[in-house]
Amino acid sequence: MSARCQVTGRTPGFGNAVSHSHRRTGRRWDPNIQKKAYYVPSEGRRLTLTVSAKDIKTIDRDGIDAVVARMRARGEKL
Known part of the structure; x- marks a missing residue:
């Protein structure tokens, strides 16, 4: 599974791990x-999305229908 959220497009952040001696090595956050399945009442079907934990809260706040409408407006295929 790729580390990319389907709802907001959240991707890994890159940077350096800095040791006590101040040596830097690459790392990623x-x-x-x-993976979460939602029932979309307007379509009458279940939809499995790859979402971040923060975006699960966004879906709970705005509703799955509004989030799906935004994703479709962006041109994402569901």
């Missing part, structure tokens, strides 16, 4: 990606 992955978003907390989950």
